[in-house]
Amino acid sequence: MSVAPVQTGAVEIDGLTVSYRRRSALLRVLTDVSFTIKPGEAYGLVGESGCGKTTVAMSLMRYLPSNAVVESGSITFGGDDLLAANDRTLRSWRGNRMAMVYQDPGTALNPTIRVGAQIAEVYRFHRGMDKREATEAAAHMVSTVQISDAARVLRRYPHELSGGQQQRVMFAMALATDPDLLVLDEPTTGLDATVEAEVLDLVENLRDQFNTSILFVSHNLGIVARMCERVGVLYAGRLIEQGSASEVFRDPRHPYTLALLRCVPRLGMRKDTDRLDPIPGSLPPLGADMPGCVFADRCPIARDRCVQSPPELFPVADGHTARCFFHEEVPDIPPMATAAQEDAAPVADEVLLQVSELVKTYKFSGTEVVAVGGVDVEIKRGEVFGLVGESGSGKTSFAKCIVGLIDVTSGRLSFEGMDVSKLAGKRPGEARRRLQMVFQNPDNALNPTHSVRSILRRSLQLLAGVHGRDTQDEQMAELARSVRLEQRHLDVRPAALSGGLKQRVAIARSFAGNPAMVLCDEPTSALDVSVQAAILNLLVDLQRRQGVSYVFISHDLAVVRYVADSIGVMYLGKLVDVGAAEQVFASPHHPYTEALLSAIPTFDVEESRPRIKLSGVLPSASDVPTGCPFHTRCPRVLGEICRTEAPPWQEDGARHRYRCHIPPAELTELQKTAPPERAEDVVA
């Protein structure tokens, strides 16, 4: 190590190689990772799960699990050797010179201590303040992260705050001492789109006030493109491409980066015209010994040389490097998926599912919570109905009512002429068979003690009434083929499969009985983008071939836009905007839809739109605002009428309607410009 390093960056990581000790073996997670974060710069680190992003972040905080071994390399932080620092020094740096904010703020705050005291601790231990001074400083910091009514929030316990507020508190805590380095590990993952946008706005805002260097770790390329000046792409523990964010995303020079960018559905992509491009194969297992390029076995332009020797980082342009021998060919790699499609099964004119006045309420110790507050919708045979809205808007309750997992409070559900307003167990067998559901998390949707084969066999018996081993085996092979599961996958238990394969099993199961409708509740949100692309392709193929309808729930609007023929937007248990997909996405649309759309982060820099900020928090479903439920946050609120009168449905042509007091012509005119920002203190 050099004696007196020239201080060129806030952070310099040089040749970092980290392994995890498992039994007696050392499994390599990071190999020779080097990059620099300049003072005040935001550096993005992207890659799919298992690529080593979090290990890099935790190495920077010197907070690796006890079985982690730093085999070689150095981390220099503001001229100091981070890896050589002792416990005492680390303690004085953490929370002072370096701070971290991570995923899931709900668990990151101590549930038994008031948030004010948790922020004040930083001042007490790093600034030597007494309790009173520290509390005052905390109050000041809380207002810096744009929490109104700081004094009240400080006395709250974490569970009394919304997710967005919790994350703001985390930022207040991290920035309390104006650190030189802020490590953000998926800070918005798991938050709603509007809250996510809010938090990202906050980070941008704080960057103007604090001259902090940022390491931004995220699987979401759009967010990194928006937030960071430079970006590094990790694959299997190696930095495979690095450069300015705009250049890397515009002109990727590593086949993996290119593939990663291509497999994300962008806004405007449609299942009829564009096919998603998943990355074939899977990530090499932890600790795999690969002499050549780690991506070679999945790479479309790999040659003998790639397997034999590891490529170094080749300079592509100024400050842009790629770990690929053939980086010059990368821009010419054709899309792998065939663009040509089988002809789509047209949406029939026959109504498959009719939902009338569906209401679902829950009772919690006396207070009534309205999860679904009177929804009317018709879904046609062969139609994909996308359902979007923030968490707590009633999407999942709606889906569960339809499949009969929870009972309907009032309203009527009719499916293929059958009354299905009852719990699944009380429905006719035919209705159960023809109406299926795929859940978000395949890990707990599949029985872990059964093999895939017995899971599918059971579905065939129950749903398709197939008996007799031979017929079952035959149909199972057919079923497995249709979801592209291989024979070897059938004999293992779900735990032995990757997330994507598990979701294929779950899909196969729901298709066993030749369903007419499948409810997909966030079927890809637990998956990596490359796997998501494959699952979406599969769902689209199955739908085409079998003419089945989907209710497709997702918080990702680009995904919904990609698969859905028609879309419904839910807010606080009510549909506020419904119609043909392209019309819901185009103006005029409900102001809430407008806000949701503006919150989507994108990596097309040219495409950036003005962000519409929603004021306030999502009201509680136990206390839905009067009049229009959205009026407390609506940036286009008219005035008294929105507070007192429930808005009418406005017909915008035959295939689109929305619930608002503003008529279509007027709204189109309004939505040509961004709405004025609402003051925070609008009376609810």
Add this chain to the structure above:
Amino acid sequence: MSRYILKRLGLTVITLVIVSFVVFGASQLLPGDVGRTILGPYASQQQVDELDHTLGTDKPLPVRYWNWASDFVRGDWGVSPVQNVEVRPLVLHRLRNSLILGAFAMVLIVPFSIFMGVMAALNYGKTLDRVISITGLSFIALPEFVVGVILIVIFAVQLGWFPTSSQVPGSDPVDWFRQLLLPAIPMMFVLFGYIARMARAGTVDALQANYTRTAILKGLPRRYVVWRHVVRNAMLPTITVVSVQVGYLVGGLVVVETLFAYPGIGQLTLESANGHDLQTLEACVLMIAIIYCVANFIADLAYGILNPRVRVA
């Protein structure tokens, strides 16, 4: 918080009413007739019936329950027909003795067990952890009477440091230890095992929690992180265990009090059950149930104070 307290209090009262049903019902099911027990086998059936009538034991069950329960609440616990003394002063006196012994054991062992449990968790997988865990487990496995007999043989009979039968101590603290330490140890063994294991498990969970990572990455001193951020959360499951152990303590008291001839409620319960002294037995069992419920209520309160999330429930 006040709603939470009221709710817990209501639940406690309901529990006690149900317990009183069970106690009364069970004691009615015991074989034997009260009049016959008192008068002996040679009395005539007429005499027995007359006594039953005066005592009210020939009335229908609900009436007898109501009389018994309302008398009990009013503080009239009746006269023990077997011992021919007032039940209330007898039971309360014995209960006080037992509480002295039980509290003595709890005060000595609970903080110590929690401390050892936390220490074990902080040294997870190391020698100290193993020693504490294995010791705790072996202590649970030792029945009180075995430990008690061994203690008596060694420390009372052979060494003569302690009396073989314990009395209620006076105000002298030395006397407290002399009289109570030996009978308390067998119970402390069992309590140590349960509480230390629970404290250890709770601490291990809390140490791995995200909020602990937050605290460490804030650069707080380790000792502060442990006692302020970890232990408080780790105590939540432990409190429940401690309050359940109060129930054990009462059962353990029966054995220990008999062994050490200590005049507590456990011994009285056993005597009145053997002597078919229903009046006393019912009062004893009901008092034990009340103590148990009160302990649980206090535990719920402590839980509510430590855990802000349950207060709204």
